[in-house]
Amino acid sequence: MRDKVLAGPLDGDLDPFAKPVRSIGTRRFDADPESLERGLAQLVLTIVELLRQLMERQALRRVDSGGLTDEQIERLGRTFMELDRRMAELREQFGLTAEDLNLDLGPLGRLL
């Protein structure tokens, strides 16, 4: 990998960018109920995460454009913070990382 690095982090630490290979190589059909459940959870959580991100971006735009009261901003922020926390809990429950919920949407990726 190192020879593909054109410009690395200033402190030379590449660890934050490492991705476990496990999540690349296991997307194949497996009749084992436990991995089926995990696969289904991965799909569902990926969609939920996508919607969460979309809603969060929309909320940020509303905050930026003004027009929301302090109380509304606080409530909005708490809602997303809670959603974030719950997503992390669910990921942990199914042994998934944030990377696992990364759907290759092709051209749709541009909308985000």
Place this chain on the structure above:
Amino acid sequence: MIELLAITDDAGELEPPLRAVRCAGLSVVCAPATNGEVDAEALWRREAVIERLMEDRDLLPVRYGTVVQDEQAAAAAVAPRSEALARALDRVRGAVELSVRAVAAGGDDAKAAGHVSGRDYLRDHAARERLARALHEPLAAAARDSVLHDGPGVLRAAYLVDRGRVDGFVALFRELQREHRELAVVCTGPWPPYSFTGGRES
């Protein structure tokens, strides 16, 4: 069973075990399928083969794991999309893909744990969006095309850069890196144009 590796319009000879299947002016580079386990080594070996091909031809890399029965099936898979593929090849001609990723220096998790109010949470996320734009916009302007990818972290993006402009792009990247020490950033490449294989008619 054969695996499809890349699509090119270069008619040059290939070294065995690679074979070219010709179809509508295009050449599909195939190799005997391996049904071994997928691991990092196997992925890097495949990557090395595609990168060697890329040294002296323009190509569109095929998604990993695209396996078909035989050469006839390979041609049949490409034929209906040959025009779109030829256009996509034109778009990547003479260019390579560079990847840029940015995360908050010190890690995202440490940051996320520190929020006390909803307002802080939103402010941090808005700041992160602004940072992503501050990195992406100048880089996108130095590239022929760009794609933002989804995922954790501040930014993950792919840039299609003319082969002759890679050094200039990296110099710009280093400049932005020095301006934004609150981020840990990495630029990798040159890669085959994985993020620019079509699907968009821009």
